[in-house]
Amino acid sequence: MMEDTLSTKTRAVLRVLYGDTDAMGQAYYGQYMRWFEAGRAEWFRQLGTSYRSLEEQGIFLPVIEAHCRYLRPAFYDDVLEIETSFHFPAPARLRFDYAVHRQKPPELLAQGYTVHVCVNGARKPLKPPTWLRELLVPNAARHPAAKEASTS
Numbered sequence: 001m002m003e004d005t006l007s008t009k010t011r012a013v014l015r016v017l018y019g020d021t022d023a024m025g026q027a028y029y030g031q032y033m034r035w036f037e038a039g040r041a042e043w044f045r046q047l048g049t050s051y052r053s054l055e056e057q058g059i060f061l062p063v064i065e066a067h068c069r070y071l072r073p074a075f076y077d078d079v080l081e082i083e084t085s086f087h088f089p090a091p092a093r094l095r096f097d098y099a100v101h102r103q104k105p106p107e108l109l110a111q112g113y114t115v116h117v118c119v120n121g122a123r124k125p126l127k128p129p130t131w132l133r134e135l136l137v138p139n140a141a142r143h144p145a146a147k148e149a150s151t152s
Contacts, residue, residue, distance in 0.1 A: 007085040008139035012042035013103075016078045026073035032110055033066060036098045039082035040114070043096065047135055059132060060123070061094065061116040068112035072102075079103040087141035092127045093117055094136070 014035065022028045044050055054061065074080060083099040093115055100110040118128045128136065 007087060007141035008043070008046070009083055009085045010039070010043045010046045012039045012082040012084070014038060014080055014082070016074050016076055016080060018076050020074075021076050026075055027078075029068075029070065031074075032068045032070070032100065032112065033114075035080065035082050035100060036066075036068075036084075036096070036112060036114055039084035039098050040096050042082075043084040043086060047139060049135065054132070057131075058121050059129065060119050060121070062119060062123075063114050064093075064117055065115035066112070067114075068110055070110050072107055072109045074100070074102060074109050080109070085141060086136065086139060088136070089115065092125060094128070 012035075016027050016031075020027050020031045041051055044054070051061070079102070081101045081103060083101065085097050087095055087097075089095045094117075095113055095115045097113045098111065099108060100112075101108055118126050118132070120126055127133075
């Protein structure tokens with residue numbers, strides 16, 4: 001996962017529910033993708049918009065790639081913080097990076113990312129429209145790929 005100290009980072013806080021755990025008493029591995037989604041949704045909220053707003057404007061962001069590196073398990077009733085940051089790996093792709101932390105004791109549990117493309121209502125790929133780029137670019141990491149995406 002890339003270090004991106006210049007991007008807007010957000011934190012979503014959530015608690016591991018009993019239904020999130022498996023027979024071993026730890027959070028089921030698939031839950032991390034839901035927690036990533038919660039982090040991504042909070043990232044957009046912190047910028048003053050939401051997935052619902054994007055969809056109402058005809059923009060959808062399907063996941064085309066996802067990765068999670070599990071470092072330590074989360075357990076029932078743990079309070080977690082999902083740290084989310086963003087950058088453009090290519091002009092028409094959006095990447096969100098995540099770090100899942102347990103609050104007490106403080107511990108990094110997982111790191112991962114999701115890559116998205118913009119599509120319209122007919123599911124045709126498109127570059128992010130100007131209004132979306134104006135929202136995303138100032139909050140993206142300043143990597144060479146982010147700079148290239150912001151100028152194309």
